[in-house]
Amino acid sequence: MDFEEIIYKRRTIRRFKQKPLSIDLLKKLVDFARVAPIARNIQGLEFIIVHNEKNREELFPLIRWASSLPEDQRTPEEGRKPTAYFVVLVNTNIKKTYYNFDVGAAVENILLGAINFGLGCCWMGAIDRDKIRELFNIPEYFEITHVISLGYPDEESTMEPYEGSFDYWKDEKGLMHVPKKDINEIIYKIF
Numbered sequence: 001m002d003f004e005e006i007i008y009k010r011r012t013i014r015r016f017k018q019k020p021l022s023i024d025l026l027k028k029l030v031d032f033a034r035v036a037p038i039a040r041n042i043q044g045l046e047f048i049i050v051h052n053e054k055n056r057e058e059l060f061p062l063i064r065w066a067s068s069l070p071e072d073q074r075t076p077e078e079g080r081k082p083t084a085y086f087v088v089l090v091n092t093n094i095k096k097t098y099y100n101f102d103v104g105a106a107v108e109n110i111l112l113g114a115i116n117f118g119l120g121c122c123w124m125g126a127i128d129r130d131k132i133r134e135l136f137n138i139p140e141y142f143e144i145t146h147v148i149s150l151g152y153p154d155e156e157s158t159m160e161p162y163e164g165s166f167d168y169w170k171d172e173k174g175l176m177h178v179p180k181k182d183i184n185e186i187i188y189k190i191f
């Protein structure tokens, strides 16, 4: 897959085949995050890889899915849950102001890298940070920023022209539709 295809093909995926993921593949994705751009190159990001079934089952109820959809379409059904997760951490002992940008760049490297391996991901901010801290015994000096859910995709998602609503929707065949603005709507000026 060439780079342009990866960029346009990446859509959030929230249903997964139950084909196992190797630890080596998951580590490779963390390695993609490792080399992302970082303000002042101060490297405060760390990751928990959640691979085994017991921990996946414990994490699953602590994350919220697809708030734009009607409630009965949000959460992956039994047999279509993620087969791995990354918990994204920021080490707050390493003081810096703009770490949120670093998180964004690192997570995007993972999401795009995953496409390259035929995987799908969901970047998740609607998470129960207190319970996740407790579950994985995460020290207070780490800020828990996000969870990334991943696995081999078991749904498809496509872009649609934006027509006044940012809400994504699922059609009767289960295909997700995600509105995106036209390029001419986001180029403010050309000098």
Ligand SMILES: Cc1cc2nc3c(=O)[nH]c(=O)nc-3n(C[C@H](O)[C@H](O)[C@H](O)COP(=O)(O)O)c2cc1C
Pocket: 010, 011, 012, 013, 014, 064, 065, 066, 067, 122, 123, 124, 125, 126, 127, 157, 168, 178
């Ligand atoms: C910072 C951030 C937090 C997100 N949190 C969630 C979440 O908690 N649950 C979820 O289902 N999707 C979440 N998403 C995925 C967005 O809903 C998705 O990216 C958006 O609808 C656009 O779809 P696309 O990724 O296919 O372009 C999040 C995305 C970002 C960037």
